[in-house]
Amino acid sequence: MRSAAVIGTGLIGTSVALALTRHGVTVHLSDTNTASARTAAAMGAGSFGLPDDPVDLAVFAVPPTRISAEVTRQQQSGLARAYTDVGSVKGRAHEDLCVFGGDPASYVGGHPLAGGERPGPLAAAADLFQGRYWVLTPSRRTEQSVFNQALELVSLCGAVPVVMDAAEHDRAVALTSHAPHLVSALMAARLAETDDQSVRISGQGLRDMTRIAGGDPGLWSEILDANAPAVADVLQAYAEDLTLAVSALRALTDTDEVQRKRSRLDLEELLRRGNTGRNRIPQKKGRTHTDLAVVQVEVSDRPGILAQLLADVGAAGVNVEDVRIEHVPDPPRGLVELLVAQSSAAALSRSLRSDGWQVQQ
Known part of the structure; x- marks a missing residue:
């Protein structure tokens, strides 16, 4: 070329x-x-x-x-x-x-x-x-x-x-990208209508799940327009699971213990399917979540602390697949999640503790 x-x-x-x-x-x-x-x-x-x-x-x-x-x-x-x-x-x-x-x-x-x-x-x-x-x-x-x-x-x-x-591709991205983006936007839209106090106490999980909702609405409406049938099929499957979840949650207030137990089992099955699906998502070179472990380290809120932590991780000879940081306001500090190979997690935790880090897991 x-x-x-x-x-x-x-x-x-x-x-x-x-x-x-x-x-x-x-x-x-x-x-x-x-x-x-x-x-x-x-x-x-x-x-x-x-x-x-x-x-x-x-x-x-x-x-x-x-x-x-x-x-x-x-x-x-x-x-x-x-x-x-x-x-x-x-x-x-x-x-x-x-x-x-x-x-x-x-x-x-x-x-x-x-x-x-x-x-x-x-x-x-x-x-x-x-x-x-x-x-x-x-x-x-x-x-x-x-x-x-x-x-x-x-x-x-x-x-x-x-x-x-082409059709196989469109079905795949509807499931893995387009429908998740729309659902993320719907979740974030709920926040636009709630009070400030509720938003203030939101955690890292909500930030992770609504991150992609910040995409350009004009561009994403074009994408959804172009792949509407495939996205609608995925959302229909979501709707069936949501209907089951809503019914199970409503039934948990039932006085019939048998019905309540059945509802809890329905919810557990939905959550278990979620675990299974998440574990299939490749992380790096075909790795899945089941190959990886999270090491949580509490750090102070000061300049250079993350670089120092990663330097100590490197000195321990451990490769980090991903890093997530959650800020805690009172007192100001951070919780760093290091995603590493399962086989390296225990050794890394011991090494960081010996270096003076507060390892939570």
Whole structure:
């Protein structure tokens, strides 16, 4: 790949462009928001404006509902020899491309499973996709040379290619991304209507579960629009479980001990299924939650304390898979959760205690 065009210079598009320019690819940038494209160009992501001659690959980083129309328009203008996108919904893009008169032979759908909480080009990074999965959804009409260009794009961005059917992909992301985002937003919306005192005593669990609710409503309404049937199917399954949970909770006030016991068993089964599902989520290189353990360390609220803790963890020869921090206001302190391999947890706890740390678990 010697040249590329990136249409859409938000976080993902600009990150793609930065990754390509780092490998010597000549990149041309375009966006309906010219200020965004010029910002990306100033960051070294490429040159502002589309080229006169065809490029090897055009990458579309636009909302899912606009992909097909944009790809068709640029195919008809002869922008590139191959076309792909980075949208999170694939079925609609494949279907609508033919409706708009596009060429499915020169197009392959793509979806890098990476992102960030801040939008826009200033949040972009050339290594955003390093080691992350990048789904490609070629159709039966996609030419091999086009698919090869998409594979090279994934390689240059440092990602790991995964080939899927478009409909299979959309069902998967509805379950693992789109429906959870909507549920997170619904949970957070309850907080908008409650009193300040209730919000004040919220804990880390609520912060974790509502973190993704901070996403751009405009973008997410586009995503949900493009994948509405699959998301609705997941929500219908949620609704069935919620109905069961509500019934069980109401029945716990029943004076019939047999009914109360049955309701508790229903709730336990729902929670047990939750444990099972959570344990299937890969953490790192295929690891699951069952391979990992949490070591909790209480720390004082002062500058440099986290760096000191992590230095002692490193000195103990333990690799940390993830770090979570919960702040406690009175007195000001923090609870640091270190996610480590099960086999390392006991040794790490002993080492940290010997270094003077207050290890809770």
